[in-house]
Amino acid sequence: MSSILETKNVAFSYENGEDVLKEVSSGIPEGKKTVILGPNGSGKSTLMLHYNGVLKPKKGSVSFRREPLRYDRKGLTSLRQNVCLMFQNPDDQIFAATVEEDVAFGPLNLGLSRDEIEMRVYEALETVDLIKYRERPTQQLSFGQRKRVALAGALAMNPEVLMMDEPTAGLDAQMVHEMMELSEELNHKGKTIVICTHDVEMAYEWADDVILMYEGGVLYNGDIDGLLEREELLHRSRLKYPTIYKLNRQMHIRTGEHELPRPQSLPECCQKFFKSENIAPGNFYIAYVDDPGFDASIIKAFKKHNMGVFGVNAKRTSRSMGLDIHHYFYAIDQGLIKASVGEDYLLLTESSVKGLVKSRIDRFMMNYCSDIQIIPPDDISRRQHV
Numbered sequence: 001m002s003s004i005l006e007t008k009n010v011a012f013s014y015e016n017g018e019d020v021l022k023e024v025s026s027g028i029p030e031g032k033k034t035v036i037l038g039p040n041g042s043g044k045s046t047l048m049l050h051y052n053g054v055l056k057p058k059k060g061s062v063s064f065r066r067e068p069l070r071y072d073r074k075g076l077t078s079l080r081q082n083v084c085l086m087f088q089n090p091d092d093q094i095f096a097a098t099v100e101e102d103v104a105f106g107p108l109n110l111g112l113s114r115d116e117i118e119m120r121v122y123e124a125l126e127t128v129d130l131i132k133y134r135e136r137p138t139q140q141l142s143f144g145q146r147k148r149v150a151l152a153g154a155l156a157m158n159p160e161v162l163m164m165d166e167p168t169a170g171l172d173a174q175m176v177h178e179m180m181e182l183s184e185e186l187n188h189k190g191k192t193i194v195i196c197t198h199d200v201e202m203a204y205e206w207a208d209d210v211i212l213m214y215e216g217g218v219l220y221n222g223d224i225d226g227l228l229e230r231e232e233l234l235h236r237s238r239l240k241y242p243t244i245y246k247l248n249r250q251m252h253i254r255t256g257e258h259e260l261p262r263p264q265s266l267p268e269c270c271q272k273f274f275k276s277e278n279i280a281p282g283n284f285y286i287a288y289v290d291d292p293g294f295d296a297s298i299i300k301a302f303k304k305h306n307m308g309v310f311g312v313n314a315k316r317t318s319r320s321m322g323l324d325i326h327h328y329f330y331a332i333d334q335g336l337i338k339a340s341v342g343e344d345y346l347l348l349t350e351s352s353v354k355g356l357v358k359s360r361i362d363r364f365m366m367n368y369c370s371d372i373q374i375i376p377p378d379d380i381s382r383r384q385h386v
């Protein structure tokens with residue numbers, strides 16, 4: 001897998017002269033979800049600011065698609081069309097008086113037509129569910145809403161690489177799920193996503209690749225499984241092991257259960273260790289809300305707590321139709337848990353994320369529970385109403 005962004009022997013210090021990055025060589029694989037992981041002060045944000053040219057290395061080089069960055073105005077404008085950064089603190093990013101003015105700022109600087117700008121602003125605000133706040137003064141928004149405005153500003157640039165510095169910091173649990181599902185969906189639609197965090201649990205469930213930082217250096221750069229094989233590295237960087245990983249290890253030590261496959265999520269963990277041998281799995285029904293034949297009355301055939309929605313557009317459509325559905329977040333995981341204990345589950349989603357839904361369910365079935373039946377939309381209408 002080729003790196004879309006690379007640093008080679010980058011060294012950097014702020015004005016006080018302290019070495020913050022020390023000979024950092026790293027690569028971000030194209031089309032993947034990468035986490036820059038490390039404890040506070042290890043240099044994660046500083047590295048991210050090098051990737052999109054906000055900071056210039058004192059030594060070494062940064063390249064995008066193998067071309068060294070150019071730090072003149074033209075070079076940086078061109079880079080920031082392709083590599084956008086959502087800052088840790090939205091107040092470092094939001095300057096305009098109203099939400100839509102702020103989101104339009106980047107596209108306006110690209111010299112796009114008025115129609116194109118309006119479309120991008122509309123789509124970005126829809127994606128982060130802030131359309132109804134478009135004329136609101138940015139100062140009158142909550143912290144979480146300002147964070148979403150900052151994300152919309154980055155999305156409106158339609159970049160190839162979206163970088164987010166601590167995207168979930170300061171958000172409530174629902175917003176954290178929303179942010180992580182959205183980033184997964186954007187990745188599925190072709191964007192390279194990079195997140196800075198010290199949250200090992202999140203990295204373990206979400207990331208394909210990791211850059212592990214400690215005291216300004218890179219301890220590891222590669223896939224997440226490779227990192228977990230090297231216990232000493234997380235220990236050295238003062239980060240804890242993910243809970244599900246530790247539980248799997250303990251089960252291996254205590255019961256002799258094979259360590260592989262390593263569960264990465266709650267349904268995988270439950271199914272590996274607490275499989276209900278006497279219960280036949282339930283069915284996993286999938287309906288696409290953007291299918292012209294979609295009939296919302298199918299939800300009457302399911303219990304409220306056995307339905308969920310996945311996908312930004314599917315959530316919006318379901319809300320606008322007033323559908324009474326329980327799981328608006330973690331719906332795929334919830335469905336897998338329900339189906340593996342014998343209950344039927346309906347997932348409402350949209351065709352643009354079909355592959356993502358399929359790959360998540362396939363992974364679960366291949367490793368942990370092959371008997372769940374996936375029922376396509378055409379067959380749902382035959383289900384008896386509850």
Ligand SMILES: Nc1ncnc2c1ncn2[C@@H]1O[C@H](COP(=O)(O)OP(=O)(O)OP(=O)(O)O)[C@@H](O)[C@H]1O
Binds near residue numbers: 040041
């Ligand atoms: N503007 C600045 N001026 C001087 N020193 C800075 C500045 N920004 C960061 N530093 C220092 O650089 C080091 C790395 O900071 P950085 O913000 O990159 O770390 P981080 O890993 O992102 O931390 P956190 O998890 O706390 O966000 C820290 O020692 C920090 O104090």
